Amino acid sequence: MSLHAQDLPSSLVLVGAGKMGGSMLEGWLANGMAPEGVAVLDPRPSDEMTRLCHERGIALNPTTPGAPEVVVLAIKPQLLDDAAAQVNAILGPQTVLVSVLAGKTIGDLRARLPAATAIVRAMPNLPASIGRGATGAAPSGEVTEKQRRAADALLRCVGIVEWLESEDLIDAVTALSGSxxxxxxxxxxxxxxxxxxxxxxxxxxxxxxxxxxxxxxxxxxxxxxxxxxxxxxxxxxxxxxxxxxxxxxxxxxxxxxxxxxxxxxxxxxxxxxxx
Incomplete structure (x- = not known):
């Protein structure tokens, strides 16, 4: 079990289970996250994701996933507008939103997801798919220390994490490690x-x-x-x-x-x- 397993949230909704989202989910499970605390929302899950959810007891596209500790947003950036209403409905006042959407700022997320308060914007890269990723992350001012530890633990399941002093540095991270x-x-x-x-x-x-x-x-x-x-x-x-x-x-x-x-x-x- 990972040294960070104690900081993994007890409840999480993953929105988008493509390559990046699926890789993150596998990393969380491998590092000790309880599958019964995870729900996956994806309108077109792959056969592999469907099988993984079935085998591990993960809720796939539940009707009412509830307000979890963490929502991880891993859809394609261009799908944000279409998914916004569904995502906004599951955000509770204590939920931290972790977004790995390229090009979508914290301001963009707030405009589309008014229920979001604490937000972490993260930029992982492709080697996250083999657990060797490099991620830059920037929290909004509302993120608590506990929420930051939870986000850090989740992101470290797929590689290293560097916390940025300002969201303004995300574009540079994208240019260096993202690309x-x-x-x-x-x-x-x-x-x-x-x-x-x-x-x-x-x-x-x-x-x-x-x-x-x-x-x-x-x-x-x-x-x-x-x-x-x-x-x-x-x-x-x-x-x-x-x-x-x-x-x-x-x-x-x-x-x-x-x-x-x-x-x-x-x-x-x-x-x-x-x-």
Missing amino acids: GPAYVFHLVECLAEAGKAAGLPADLAERLARATVTGAGELLFQSELPPAILRQNVTSPGGTTAAALEVLMADPNGLQALMREAVAAAKRRAGELSG
Whole structure:
């Protein structure tokens, strides 16, 4: 059982059981949350979700789920208006709303869900589906310490959680860790293509690129050393790695400048979507 299991709520309604919502639910159950305290609202649940709810005794689309301690909103952002009346009806005065809807601010949620008082806006990323997510979270002023602990425990079931000083930082989190897995996947594509250009068969280049990035990521995960030190440890002066890094670290056209530009573009777009 997780160290955070004592903070998991005794009653919760999950609204939206797609990839992210389903991954979170599996994480909660694996970390000790009582399934009889969970209800799932989803008009089109997958066969897998239907089976999970049946096997674990989770209420699926109950008529009157009641006012739980926590409501987790995990629907597609464009469905918020359609779901608002149903969600608003189950929010009690002591309920904390945890939203993982991209681009929907706390103000947006208040406008559509007038019964919502305490709100936590969270931005997880795709590796949450394997319990290795990175989530940034921002609470409204009404969130109590107990509610924050409950939200923290729920989000930590699928990875790390960083609490933000202001909701204004959510767009930057979206640009960095929210979109970040796609940057890494593209890195593998580019590395494999470079290997192919260097003379390797395409399938071999892709296998080596994939193993290199996943292995380096696991090393970074297990090590307490800063990434700069890990980089230096694998770089011999005058060697092959140093020759490659001279290209990647070139100023002003190196990887750092390109990545800064990419994250800035993603942040601008996040601001446009939430405006």
